[in-house]
Amino acid sequence: MSSSTTAPKSSPVPDAGPVSLCAREPRVPADRLVAEMVPPPRFDSVRFATYIPDPGQPSQTEAVQVLEGFAAGLGGAPAKGAGRRGLFGFGRSKAPKAPAGPRGVYLDGGYGVGKTHLLASLWHAAPADASRKAFGTFVELTNLVGALGFQQTVQTLSGHSLLCIDEFELDDPGDTVLVSTLLGKLVEAGVALAATSNTLPGKLGEGRFAAADFLREIQGLSAHFRALRIDGEDYRHRGLPEAPAPLPDEEVTKTAFATEGASLDDFAGLLEHLARVHPSRYGALTDGVRAVCLTGVRPVPDQSTALRLVVLADRLYDREVPVLASGLPFDRLFSEEMLNGGYRKKYFRAISRLTALARDAKGLVGG
Structure with a gap:
Protein backbone atom coordinates (compact mmCIF):
# COMPACT_ATOMS: atom_id res chain seq x y z
CA MET A 1 0.00 0.00 0.00
CA SER A 2 1.17 3.42 -0.70
CA SER A 3 1.89 5.55 2.26
CA SER A 4 0.99 8.69 0.41
CA THR A 5 -2.27 10.35 1.33
CA THR A 6 -4.55 12.38 -0.79
CA ALA A 7 -5.34 15.83 0.54
CA PRO A 8 -9.06 16.32 1.09
CA LYS A 9 -10.77 18.37 -1.54
CA SER A 10 -11.66 21.84 -0.38
CA SER A 11 -15.35 22.59 -0.45
CA PRO A 12 -16.32 25.39 -2.78
CA VAL A 13 -17.10 28.64 -1.03
CA PRO A 14 -20.81 29.19 -1.44
CA ASP A 15 -21.93 32.32 -3.19
CA ALA A 16 -23.10 34.73 -0.52
CA GLY A 17 -25.79 36.01 -2.85
CA PRO A 18 -27.40 39.43 -2.66
CA VAL A 19 -27.57 41.39 0.57
CA SER A 20 -30.83 42.47 2.16
CA LEU A 21 -31.46 46.10 3.02
CA CYS A 22 -33.91 44.84 5.64
CA ALA A 23 -31.02 43.21 7.51
CA ARG A 24 -29.21 46.52 7.89
CA GLU A 25 -29.65 49.01 10.71
CA PRO A 26 -26.84 51.51 10.18
CA ARG A 27 -25.57 53.83 12.88
CA VAL A 28 -23.97 57.00 11.58
CA PRO A 29 -21.57 58.82 13.95
CA ALA A 30 -21.77 62.60 14.13
CA ASP A 31 -18.31 63.11 12.62
CA ARG A 32 -19.38 61.18 9.52
CA LEU A 33 -22.47 63.38 9.20
CA VAL A 34 -20.24 66.46 9.07
CA ALA A 35 -17.60 64.90 6.80
CA GLU A 36 -20.22 63.80 4.28
CA MET A 37 -21.72 67.28 3.83
CA VAL A 38 -20.48 67.40 0.24
CA PRO A 39 -22.29 66.81 -3.07
CA PRO A 40 -23.21 63.12 -3.51
CA PRO A 41 -21.56 60.94 -6.20
CA ARG A 42 -24.04 61.80 -8.96
CA PHE A 43 -23.22 65.49 -8.55
CA ASP A 44 -19.52 65.24 -7.69
CA SER A 45 -18.31 66.21 -11.16
CA VAL A 46 -21.05 68.62 -12.25
CA ARG A 47 -20.19 72.23 -12.98
CA PHE A 48 -22.00 75.25 -14.38
CA ALA A 49 -20.37 74.44 -17.74
CA THR A 50 -21.97 70.97 -17.76
CA TYR A 51 -25.48 72.33 -17.18
CA ILE A 52 -27.26 72.49 -20.54
CA PRO A 53 -30.08 75.05 -20.40
CA ASP A 54 -33.21 74.39 -22.41
CA PRO A 55 -33.19 77.02 -25.21
CA GLY A 56 -36.94 77.44 -24.73
CA GLN A 57 -36.57 78.25 -21.02
CA PRO A 58 -34.62 81.53 -20.53
CA SER A 59 -34.95 81.22 -16.75
CA GLN A 60 -32.45 78.33 -16.85
CA THR A 61 -29.78 80.47 -18.52
CA GLU A 62 -30.53 83.29 -16.10
CA ALA A 63 -30.12 80.95 -13.13
CA VAL A 64 -26.63 79.96 -14.28
CA GLN A 65 -25.61 83.60 -14.65
CA VAL A 66 -26.98 84.60 -11.25
CA LEU A 67 -25.33 81.68 -9.49
CA GLU A 68 -21.98 82.28 -11.17
CA GLY A 69 -22.11 85.83 -9.86
CA PHE A 70 -23.16 84.60 -6.45
CA ALA A 71 -20.18 82.22 -6.33
CA ALA A 72 -17.81 85.01 -7.39
CA GLY A 73 -18.97 87.07 -4.41
CA LEU A 74 -18.08 84.39 -1.88
CA GLY A 75 -14.32 85.00 -1.82
CA GLY A 76 -12.59 85.64 1.47
CA ALA A 77 -13.02 84.18 4.92
CA PRO A 78 -16.10 85.00 6.95
CA ALA A 79 -15.44 87.19 9.94
CA LYS A 80 -17.25 88.04 13.10
CA GLY A 81 -20.29 90.05 12.08
CA ALA A 82 -19.82 89.14 8.42
CA GLY A 83 -23.51 88.41 8.25
CA ARG A 84 -24.07 92.15 8.04
CA ARG A 85 -22.48 92.32 4.59
CA GLY A 86 -24.93 91.89 1.72
CA LEU A 87 -24.16 89.38 -1.01
CA PHE A 88 -26.60 90.76 -3.59
CA GLY A 89 -25.33 92.24 -5.96
CA PHE A 90 -22.30 90.40 -4.75
CA GLY A 91 -20.30 93.27 -3.29
CA ARG A 92 -18.97 93.71 0.25
CA SER A 93 -19.09 96.91 2.23
CA LYS A 94 -16.17 97.90 4.42
CA ALA A 95 -18.17 99.11 7.40
CA PRO A 96 -20.74 96.96 9.18
CA LYS A 97 -24.28 98.04 8.46
CA ALA A 98 -27.74 96.56 8.17
CA PRO A 99 -28.17 93.94 5.46
CA ALA A 100 -29.10 95.41 2.09
CA GLY A 101 -30.78 92.24 0.89
CA PRO A 102 -31.06 88.47 1.27
CA ARG A 103 -28.07 86.44 2.41
CA GLY A 104 -28.84 83.60 0.05
CA VAL A 105 -30.40 82.33 -3.14
CA TYR A 106 -33.35 79.96 -3.37
CA LEU A 107 -33.87 77.84 -6.49
CA ASP A 108 -37.57 77.15 -6.99
CA GLY A 109 -38.92 74.97 -9.77
CA GLY A 110 -40.51 71.69 -10.74
CA TYR A 111 -38.76 68.34 -10.48
CA GLY A 112 -36.16 67.51 -13.11
CA VAL A 113 -35.15 71.05 -14.16
CA GLY A 114 -31.61 70.63 -12.78
CA LYS A 115 -31.84 72.48 -9.48
CA THR A 116 -29.57 70.04 -7.63
CA HIS A 117 -27.10 70.17 -10.53
CA LEU A 118 -26.96 73.96 -10.18
CA LEU A 119 -26.72 73.83 -6.38
CA ALA A 120 -23.80 71.39 -6.55
CA SER A 121 -22.17 73.51 -9.25
CA LEU A 122 -22.38 76.50 -6.91
CA TRP A 123 -20.72 74.46 -4.16
CA HIS A 124 -17.90 73.47 -6.51
CA ALA A 125 -17.48 77.03 -7.83
CA ALA A 126 -17.35 78.67 -4.40
CA PRO A 127 -13.71 79.63 -3.81
CA ALA A 128 -13.52 78.38 -0.23
CA ASP A 129 -11.74 75.20 0.79
CA ALA A 130 -14.06 72.19 0.87
CA SER A 131 -13.90 72.11 4.67
CA ARG A 132 -15.45 75.59 4.76
CA LYS A 133 -18.50 74.89 2.63
CA ALA A 134 -21.26 72.38 3.30
CA PHE A 135 -23.81 70.59 1.11
CA GLY A 136 -26.65 68.46 2.41
CA THR A 137 -30.33 67.72 2.11
CA PHE A 138 -32.85 69.32 4.43
CA VAL A 139 -33.36 66.04 6.32
CA GLU A 140 -29.59 65.65 6.74
CA LEU A 141 -29.35 69.18 8.16
CA THR A 142 -32.10 68.59 10.72
CA ASN A 143 -30.51 65.26 11.66
CA LEU A 144 -27.18 67.00 12.19
CA VAL A 145 -28.87 69.18 14.78
CA GLY A 146 -30.26 66.05 16.43
CA ALA A 147 -26.82 64.43 16.53
CA LEU A 148 -24.74 67.42 17.62
CA GLY A 149 -27.25 69.57 19.45
CA PHE A 150 -28.32 73.03 18.34
CA GLN A 151 -25.44 75.06 19.77
CA GLN A 152 -22.77 72.66 18.49
CA THR A 153 -24.35 72.68 15.02
CA VAL A 154 -24.29 76.47 14.98
CA GLN A 155 -20.65 76.44 16.08
CA THR A 156 -19.70 73.79 13.51
CA LEU A 157 -21.34 75.53 10.55
CA SER A 158 -20.59 79.14 11.54
CA GLY A 159 -17.04 78.85 10.23
CA HIS A 160 -18.31 78.04 6.75
CA SER A 161 -18.61 80.50 3.92
CA LEU A 162 -21.49 78.63 2.24
CA LEU A 163 -24.25 76.22 3.24
CA CYS A 164 -26.16 74.52 0.40
CA ILE A 165 -29.47 72.87 1.36
CA ASP A 166 -31.06 70.54 -1.19
CA GLU A 167 -34.76 69.58 -1.15
CA PHE A 168 -35.73 72.29 1.32
CA GLU A 169 -39.13 71.40 2.76
CA LEU A 170 -41.00 72.11 5.96
CA ASP A 171 -43.16 69.12 6.85
CA ASP A 172 -43.92 69.92 10.48
CA PRO A 173 -43.97 72.87 12.89
CA GLY A 174 -40.93 71.63 14.82
CA ASP A 175 -38.75 71.77 11.72
CA THR A 176 -40.08 75.23 10.92
CA VAL A 177 -39.00 76.72 14.25
CA LEU A 178 -35.72 74.79 14.32
CA VAL A 179 -34.54 75.71 10.82
CA SER A 180 -35.71 79.31 11.08
CA THR A 181 -33.64 79.79 14.24
CA LEU A 182 -30.62 77.89 12.88
CA LEU A 183 -30.42 79.79 9.61
CA GLY A 184 -30.85 83.10 11.41
CA LYS A 185 -27.83 82.29 13.59
CA LEU A 186 -25.75 81.22 10.58
CA VAL A 187 -26.60 84.36 8.63
CA GLU A 188 -25.50 86.46 11.62
CA ALA A 189 -22.19 84.55 11.54
CA GLY A 190 -21.63 85.42 7.88
CA VAL A 191 -22.63 82.14 6.25
CA ALA A 192 -24.11 82.50 2.77
CA LEU A 193 -27.08 80.25 2.01
CA ALA A 194 -28.31 78.46 -1.09
CA ALA A 195 -31.26 76.10 -1.30
CA THR A 196 -33.44 74.18 -3.72
CA SER A 197 -37.10 73.32 -3.37
CA ASN A 198 -40.27 72.65 -5.29
CA THR A 199 -42.03 75.27 -3.17
CA LEU A 200 -41.54 79.03 -2.97
CA PRO A 201 -40.08 80.08 0.40
CA GLY A 202 -43.22 81.99 1.34
CA LYS A 203 -45.33 78.90 0.66
CA LEU A 204 -43.30 76.38 2.69
CA GLY A 205 -45.48 74.11 4.77
CA GLU A 206 -48.60 75.00 2.85
CA GLY A 207 -51.04 72.10 2.65
CA ARG A 208 -49.04 70.06 5.17
CA PHE A 209 -49.67 71.60 8.58
CA ALA A 210 -51.17 74.76 10.05
CA ALA A 211 -48.58 76.96 8.38
CA ALA A 212 -50.51 80.12 9.24
CA ASP A 213 -49.73 79.47 12.92
CA PHE A 214 -46.03 79.66 12.11
CA LEU A 215 -46.21 82.55 9.68
CA ARG A 216 -43.53 84.56 11.48
CA GLU A 217 -40.98 81.74 11.22
CA ILE A 218 -41.83 81.07 7.58
CA GLN A 219 -41.55 84.75 6.69
CA GLY A 220 -38.25 84.87 8.58
CA LEU A 221 -36.95 81.99 6.47
CA SER A 222 -38.13 83.64 3.29
CA ALA A 223 -36.31 86.87 4.18
CA HIS A 224 -32.96 85.06 4.02
CA PHE A 225 -33.35 84.20 0.34
CA ARG A 226 -33.73 85.74 -3.07
CA ALA A 227 -36.07 83.38 -4.91
CA LEU A 228 -34.96 82.34 -8.37
CA ARG A 229 -37.60 80.55 -10.43
CA ILE A 230 -36.38 77.86 -12.87
CA ASP A 231 -38.92 76.66 -15.42
CA GLY A 232 -38.73 73.67 -17.74
CA GLU A 233 -39.52 70.03 -18.35
CA ASP A 234 -38.12 67.04 -16.49
CA TYR A 235 -34.74 66.55 -18.16
CA ARG A 236 -34.53 62.94 -16.92
Whole structure:
Protein backbone atom coordinates (compact mmCIF):
# COMPACT_ATOMS: atom_id res chain seq x y z
CA MET A 1 0.00 0.00 0.00
CA SER A 2 1.17 3.42 -0.70
CA SER A 3 1.89 5.55 2.26
CA SER A 4 0.99 8.69 0.41
CA THR A 5 -2.27 10.35 1.33
CA THR A 6 -4.55 12.38 -0.79
CA ALA A 7 -5.34 15.83 0.54
CA PRO A 8 -9.06 16.32 1.09
CA LYS A 9 -10.77 18.37 -1.54
CA SER A 10 -11.66 21.84 -0.38
CA SER A 11 -15.35 22.59 -0.45
CA PRO A 12 -16.32 25.39 -2.78
CA VAL A 13 -17.10 28.64 -1.03
CA PRO A 14 -20.81 29.19 -1.44
CA ASP A 15 -21.93 32.32 -3.19
CA ALA A 16 -23.10 34.73 -0.52
CA GLY A 17 -25.79 36.01 -2.85
CA PRO A 18 -27.40 39.43 -2.66
CA VAL A 19 -27.57 41.39 0.57
CA SER A 20 -30.83 42.47 2.16
CA LEU A 21 -31.46 46.10 3.02
CA CYS A 22 -33.91 44.84 5.64
CA ALA A 23 -31.02 43.21 7.51
CA ARG A 24 -29.21 46.52 7.89
CA GLU A 25 -29.65 49.01 10.71
CA PRO A 26 -26.84 51.51 10.18
CA ARG A 27 -25.57 53.83 12.88
CA VAL A 28 -23.97 57.00 11.58
CA PRO A 29 -21.57 58.82 13.95
CA ALA A 30 -21.77 62.60 14.13
CA ASP A 31 -18.31 63.11 12.62
CA ARG A 32 -19.38 61.18 9.52
CA LEU A 33 -22.47 63.38 9.20
CA VAL A 34 -20.24 66.46 9.07
CA ALA A 35 -17.60 64.90 6.80
CA GLU A 36 -20.22 63.80 4.28
CA MET A 37 -21.72 67.28 3.83
CA VAL A 38 -20.48 67.40 0.24
CA PRO A 39 -22.29 66.81 -3.07
CA PRO A 40 -23.21 63.12 -3.51
CA PRO A 41 -21.56 60.94 -6.20
CA ARG A 42 -24.04 61.80 -8.96
CA PHE A 43 -23.22 65.49 -8.55
CA ASP A 44 -19.52 65.24 -7.69
CA SER A 45 -18.31 66.21 -11.16
CA VAL A 46 -21.05 68.62 -12.25
CA ARG A 47 -20.19 72.23 -12.98
CA PHE A 48 -22.00 75.25 -14.38
CA ALA A 49 -20.37 74.44 -17.74
CA THR A 50 -21.97 70.97 -17.76
CA TYR A 51 -25.48 72.33 -17.18
CA ILE A 52 -27.26 72.49 -20.54
CA PRO A 53 -30.08 75.05 -20.40
CA ASP A 54 -33.21 74.39 -22.41
CA PRO A 55 -33.19 77.02 -25.21
CA GLY A 56 -36.94 77.44 -24.73
CA GLN A 57 -36.57 78.25 -21.02
CA PRO A 58 -34.62 81.53 -20.53
CA SER A 59 -34.95 81.22 -16.75
CA GLN A 60 -32.45 78.33 -16.85
CA THR A 61 -29.78 80.47 -18.52
CA GLU A 62 -30.53 83.29 -16.10
CA ALA A 63 -30.12 80.95 -13.13
CA VAL A 64 -26.63 79.96 -14.28
CA GLN A 65 -25.61 83.60 -14.65
CA VAL A 66 -26.98 84.60 -11.25
CA LEU A 67 -25.33 81.68 -9.49
CA GLU A 68 -21.98 82.28 -11.17
CA GLY A 69 -22.11 85.83 -9.86
CA PHE A 70 -23.16 84.60 -6.45
CA ALA A 71 -20.18 82.22 -6.33
CA ALA A 72 -17.81 85.01 -7.39
CA GLY A 73 -18.97 87.07 -4.41
CA LEU A 74 -18.08 84.39 -1.88
CA GLY A 75 -14.32 85.00 -1.82
CA GLY A 76 -12.59 85.64 1.47
CA ALA A 77 -13.02 84.18 4.92
CA PRO A 78 -16.10 85.00 6.95
CA ALA A 79 -15.44 87.19 9.94
CA LYS A 80 -17.25 88.04 13.10
CA GLY A 81 -20.29 90.05 12.08
CA ALA A 82 -19.82 89.14 8.42
CA GLY A 83 -23.51 88.41 8.25
CA ARG A 84 -24.07 92.15 8.04
CA ARG A 85 -22.48 92.32 4.59
CA GLY A 86 -24.93 91.89 1.72
CA LEU A 87 -24.16 89.38 -1.01
CA PHE A 88 -26.60 90.76 -3.59
CA GLY A 89 -25.33 92.24 -5.96
CA PHE A 90 -22.30 90.40 -4.75
CA GLY A 91 -20.30 93.27 -3.29
CA ARG A 92 -18.97 93.71 0.25
CA SER A 93 -19.09 96.91 2.23
CA LYS A 94 -16.17 97.90 4.42
CA ALA A 95 -18.17 99.11 7.40
CA PRO A 96 -20.74 96.96 9.18
CA LYS A 97 -24.28 98.04 8.46
CA ALA A 98 -27.74 96.56 8.17
CA PRO A 99 -28.17 93.94 5.46
CA ALA A 100 -29.10 95.41 2.09
CA GLY A 101 -30.78 92.24 0.89
CA PRO A 102 -31.06 88.47 1.27
CA ARG A 103 -28.07 86.44 2.41
CA GLY A 104 -28.84 83.60 0.05
CA VAL A 105 -30.40 82.33 -3.14
CA TYR A 106 -33.35 79.96 -3.37
CA LEU A 107 -33.87 77.84 -6.49
CA ASP A 108 -37.57 77.15 -6.99
CA GLY A 109 -38.92 74.97 -9.77
CA GLY A 110 -40.51 71.69 -10.74
CA TYR A 111 -38.76 68.34 -10.48
CA GLY A 112 -36.16 67.51 -13.11
CA VAL A 113 -35.15 71.05 -14.16
CA GLY A 114 -31.61 70.63 -12.78
CA LYS A 115 -31.84 72.48 -9.48
CA THR A 116 -29.57 70.04 -7.63
CA HIS A 117 -27.10 70.17 -10.53
CA LEU A 118 -26.96 73.96 -10.18
CA LEU A 119 -26.72 73.83 -6.38
CA ALA A 120 -23.80 71.39 -6.55
CA SER A 121 -22.17 73.51 -9.25
CA LEU A 122 -22.38 76.50 -6.91
CA TRP A 123 -20.72 74.46 -4.16
CA HIS A 124 -17.90 73.47 -6.51
CA ALA A 125 -17.48 77.03 -7.83
CA ALA A 126 -17.35 78.67 -4.40
CA PRO A 127 -13.71 79.63 -3.81
CA ALA A 128 -13.52 78.38 -0.23
CA ASP A 129 -11.74 75.20 0.79
CA ALA A 130 -14.06 72.19 0.87
CA SER A 131 -13.90 72.11 4.67
CA ARG A 132 -15.45 75.59 4.76
CA LYS A 133 -18.50 74.89 2.63
CA ALA A 134 -21.26 72.38 3.30
CA PHE A 135 -23.81 70.59 1.11
CA GLY A 136 -26.65 68.46 2.41
CA THR A 137 -30.33 67.72 2.11
CA PHE A 138 -32.85 69.32 4.43
CA VAL A 139 -33.36 66.04 6.32
CA GLU A 140 -29.59 65.65 6.74
CA LEU A 141 -29.35 69.18 8.16
CA THR A 142 -32.10 68.59 10.72
CA ASN A 143 -30.51 65.26 11.66
CA LEU A 144 -27.18 67.00 12.19
CA VAL A 145 -28.87 69.18 14.78
CA GLY A 146 -30.26 66.05 16.43
CA ALA A 147 -26.82 64.43 16.53
CA LEU A 148 -24.74 67.42 17.62
CA GLY A 149 -27.25 69.57 19.45
CA PHE A 150 -28.32 73.03 18.34
CA GLN A 151 -25.44 75.06 19.77
CA GLN A 152 -22.77 72.66 18.49
CA THR A 153 -24.35 72.68 15.02
CA VAL A 154 -24.29 76.47 14.98
CA GLN A 155 -20.65 76.44 16.08
CA THR A 156 -19.70 73.79 13.51
CA LEU A 157 -21.34 75.53 10.55
CA SER A 158 -20.59 79.14 11.54
CA GLY A 159 -17.04 78.85 10.23
CA HIS A 160 -18.31 78.04 6.75
CA SER A 161 -18.61 80.50 3.92
CA LEU A 162 -21.49 78.63 2.24
CA LEU A 163 -24.25 76.22 3.24
CA CYS A 164 -26.16 74.52 0.40
CA ILE A 165 -29.47 72.87 1.36
CA ASP A 166 -31.06 70.54 -1.19
CA GLU A 167 -34.76 69.58 -1.15
CA PHE A 168 -35.73 72.29 1.32
CA GLU A 169 -39.13 71.40 2.76
CA LEU A 170 -41.00 72.11 5.96
CA ASP A 171 -43.16 69.12 6.85
CA ASP A 172 -43.92 69.92 10.48
CA PRO A 173 -43.97 72.87 12.89
CA GLY A 174 -40.93 71.63 14.82
CA ASP A 175 -38.75 71.77 11.72
CA THR A 176 -40.08 75.23 10.92
CA VAL A 177 -39.00 76.72 14.25
CA LEU A 178 -35.72 74.79 14.32
CA VAL A 179 -34.54 75.71 10.82
CA SER A 180 -35.71 79.31 11.08
CA THR A 181 -33.64 79.79 14.24
CA LEU A 182 -30.62 77.89 12.88
CA LEU A 183 -30.42 79.79 9.61
CA GLY A 184 -30.85 83.10 11.41
CA LYS A 185 -27.83 82.29 13.59
CA LEU A 186 -25.75 81.22 10.58
CA VAL A 187 -26.60 84.36 8.63
CA GLU A 188 -25.50 86.46 11.62
CA ALA A 189 -22.19 84.55 11.54
CA GLY A 190 -21.63 85.42 7.88
CA VAL A 191 -22.63 82.14 6.25
CA ALA A 192 -24.11 82.50 2.77
CA LEU A 193 -27.08 80.25 2.01
CA ALA A 194 -28.31 78.46 -1.09
CA ALA A 195 -31.26 76.10 -1.30
CA THR A 196 -33.44 74.18 -3.72
CA SER A 197 -37.10 73.32 -3.37
CA ASN A 198 -40.27 72.65 -5.29
CA THR A 199 -42.03 75.27 -3.17
CA LEU A 200 -41.54 79.03 -2.97
CA PRO A 201 -40.08 80.08 0.40
CA GLY A 202 -43.22 81.99 1.34
CA LYS A 203 -45.33 78.90 0.66
CA LEU A 204 -43.30 76.38 2.69
CA GLY A 205 -45.48 74.11 4.77
CA GLU A 206 -48.60 75.00 2.85
CA GLY A 207 -51.04 72.10 2.65
CA ARG A 208 -49.04 70.06 5.17
CA PHE A 209 -49.67 71.60 8.58
CA ALA A 210 -51.17 74.76 10.05
CA ALA A 211 -48.58 76.96 8.38
CA ALA A 212 -50.51 80.12 9.24
CA ASP A 213 -49.73 79.47 12.92
CA PHE A 214 -46.03 79.66 12.11
CA LEU A 215 -46.21 82.55 9.68
CA ARG A 216 -43.53 84.56 11.48
CA GLU A 217 -40.98 81.74 11.22
CA ILE A 218 -41.83 81.07 7.58
CA GLN A 219 -41.55 84.75 6.69
CA GLY A 220 -38.25 84.87 8.58
CA LEU A 221 -36.95 81.99 6.47
CA SER A 222 -38.13 83.64 3.29
CA ALA A 223 -36.31 86.87 4.18
CA HIS A 224 -32.96 85.06 4.02
CA PHE A 225 -33.35 84.20 0.34
CA ARG A 226 -33.73 85.74 -3.07
CA ALA A 227 -36.07 83.38 -4.91
CA LEU A 228 -34.96 82.34 -8.37
CA ARG A 229 -37.60 80.55 -10.43
CA ILE A 230 -36.38 77.86 -12.87
CA ASP A 231 -38.92 76.66 -15.42
CA GLY A 232 -38.73 73.67 -17.74
CA GLU A 233 -39.52 70.03 -18.35
CA ASP A 234 -38.12 67.04 -16.49
CA TYR A 235 -34.74 66.55 -18.16
CA ARG A 236 -34.53 62.94 -16.92
CA HIS A 237 -37.19 61.90 -19.42
CA ARG A 238 -36.85 64.54 -22.13
CA GLY A 239 -36.78 62.70 -25.45
CA LEU A 240 -36.15 59.31 -23.83
CA PRO A 241 -38.17 56.13 -24.34
CA GLU A 242 -40.70 54.93 -21.81
CA ALA A 243 -39.37 53.26 -18.68
CA PRO A 244 -38.98 49.48 -18.91
CA ALA A 245 -41.94 47.44 -17.70
CA PRO A 246 -41.57 45.61 -14.36
CA LEU A 247 -40.14 42.10 -14.61
CA PRO A 248 -41.44 38.82 -13.12
CA ASP A 249 -40.30 38.06 -9.57
CA GLU A 250 -38.16 35.18 -10.82
CA GLU A 251 -36.24 37.41 -13.24
CA VAL A 252 -35.55 40.03 -10.57
CA THR A 253 -34.33 37.35 -8.15
CA LYS A 254 -32.13 35.72 -10.79
CA THR A 255 -30.60 39.07 -11.70
CA ALA A 256 -29.94 39.90 -8.04
CA PHE A 257 -27.96 36.68 -7.58
CA ALA A 258 -26.05 37.30 -10.81
CA THR A 259 -25.13 40.92 -10.00
CA GLU A 260 -22.18 41.58 -7.73
CA GLY A 261 -23.07 43.95 -4.92
CA ALA A 262 -26.84 43.73 -5.48
CA SER A 263 -29.48 43.76 -2.78
CA LEU A 264 -32.74 41.81 -2.89
CA ASP A 265 -35.82 42.61 -0.83
CA ASP A 266 -39.56 42.20 -0.87
CA PHE A 267 -41.03 45.68 -1.38
CA ALA A 268 -43.57 45.45 1.44
CA GLY A 269 -40.89 44.21 3.84
CA LEU A 270 -38.58 47.04 2.87
CA LEU A 271 -41.29 49.63 3.51
CA GLU A 272 -41.77 48.19 7.00
CA HIS A 273 -38.02 48.28 7.61
CA LEU A 274 -37.75 51.93 6.58
CA ALA A 275 -40.02 52.80 9.49
CA ARG A 276 -37.35 51.44 11.86
CA VAL A 277 -34.46 53.42 10.33
CA HIS A 278 -34.22 57.20 10.57
CA PRO A 279 -34.43 58.77 7.09
CA SER A 280 -31.07 60.48 7.63
CA ARG A 281 -29.51 56.98 7.60
CA TYR A 282 -30.98 55.86 4.29
CA GLY A 283 -27.76 56.77 2.53
CA ALA A 284 -25.77 54.56 4.90
CA LEU A 285 -28.40 51.86 4.40
CA THR A 286 -27.21 51.55 0.79
CA ASP A 287 -23.45 51.67 1.49
CA GLY A 288 -21.66 49.35 -0.93
CA VAL A 289 -24.86 48.41 -2.76
CA ARG A 290 -24.42 48.52 -6.54
CA ALA A 291 -28.00 47.65 -7.52
CA VAL A 292 -31.31 47.42 -5.67
CA CYS A 293 -33.65 44.58 -6.65
CA LEU A 294 -37.23 44.67 -5.38
CA THR A 295 -40.00 42.10 -5.74
CA GLY A 296 -43.71 42.73 -5.43
CA VAL A 297 -43.84 46.51 -5.85
CA ARG A 298 -47.31 47.72 -4.89
CA PRO A 299 -48.97 51.02 -3.93
CA VAL A 300 -47.66 52.50 -0.68
CA PRO A 301 -50.31 52.20 2.06
CA ASP A 302 -50.14 55.63 3.70
CA GLN A 303 -48.52 59.03 3.58
CA SER A 304 -45.87 58.43 6.26
CA THR A 305 -44.64 55.38 4.36
CA ALA A 306 -44.75 57.32 1.09
CA LEU A 307 -42.58 60.12 2.48
CA ARG A 308 -39.99 57.63 3.72
CA LEU A 309 -39.91 56.05 0.27
CA VAL A 310 -39.33 59.49 -1.26
CA VAL A 311 -36.20 59.91 0.87
CA LEU A 312 -34.90 56.46 -0.10
CA ALA A 313 -35.50 57.25 -3.78
CA ASP A 314 -33.51 60.47 -3.39
CA ARG A 315 -30.56 58.69 -1.77
CA LEU A 316 -30.53 55.95 -4.43
CA TYR A 317 -30.62 58.58 -7.16
CA ASP A 318 -27.83 60.61 -5.53
CA ARG A 319 -25.67 57.49 -5.38
CA GLU A 320 -26.56 56.34 -8.92
CA VAL A 321 -27.85 52.95 -7.73
CA PRO A 322 -30.03 51.30 -10.42
CA VAL A 323 -33.33 49.78 -9.32
CA LEU A 324 -34.79 46.59 -10.81
CA ALA A 325 -38.32 45.69 -9.75
CA SER A 326 -41.28 43.39 -10.24
CA GLY A 327 -44.90 44.23 -9.54
CA LEU A 328 -46.46 47.57 -10.41
CA PRO A 329 -44.63 50.28 -12.38
CA PHE A 330 -43.31 53.16 -10.29
CA ASP A 331 -45.87 55.64 -11.61
CA ARG A 332 -48.54 53.68 -9.71
CA LEU A 333 -46.83 53.83 -6.31
CA PHE A 334 -48.84 56.75 -4.98
CA SER A 335 -52.61 57.14 -4.83
CA GLU A 336 -54.50 59.89 -6.63
CA GLU A 337 -55.19 61.47 -3.27
CA MET A 338 -51.45 61.63 -2.54
CA LEU A 339 -50.64 63.00 -5.99
CA ASN A 340 -53.18 65.78 -5.48
CA GLY A 341 -52.13 66.61 -1.90
CA GLY A 342 -49.60 68.87 -0.25
CA TYR A 343 -46.67 66.52 -0.91
CA ARG A 344 -47.47 65.94 -4.59
CA LYS A 345 -44.23 67.49 -5.85
CA LYS A 346 -42.20 65.15 -3.66
CA TYR A 347 -44.09 62.16 -5.02
CA PHE A 348 -43.65 63.21 -8.63
CA ARG A 349 -39.93 63.72 -8.01
CA ALA A 350 -39.69 60.20 -6.57
CA ILE A 351 -41.52 58.74 -9.57
CA SER A 352 -39.22 60.63 -11.91
CA ARG A 353 -36.05 59.49 -10.16
CA LEU A 354 -37.10 55.87 -9.68
CA THR A 355 -38.11 55.68 -13.33
CA ALA A 356 -34.66 56.94 -14.33
CA LEU A 357 -33.02 54.33 -12.08
CA ALA A 358 -35.24 51.61 -13.55
CA ARG A 359 -34.00 52.61 -16.98
CA ASP A 360 -30.41 52.38 -15.69
CA ALA A 361 -31.11 48.84 -14.49
CA LYS A 362 -32.03 47.48 -17.93
CA GLY A 363 -28.41 46.51 -18.58
CA LEU A 364 -28.35 44.22 -15.54
CA VAL A 365 -30.88 41.77 -16.94
CA GLY A 366 -29.19 38.79 -18.55
CA GLY A 367 -25.77 40.12 -17.56
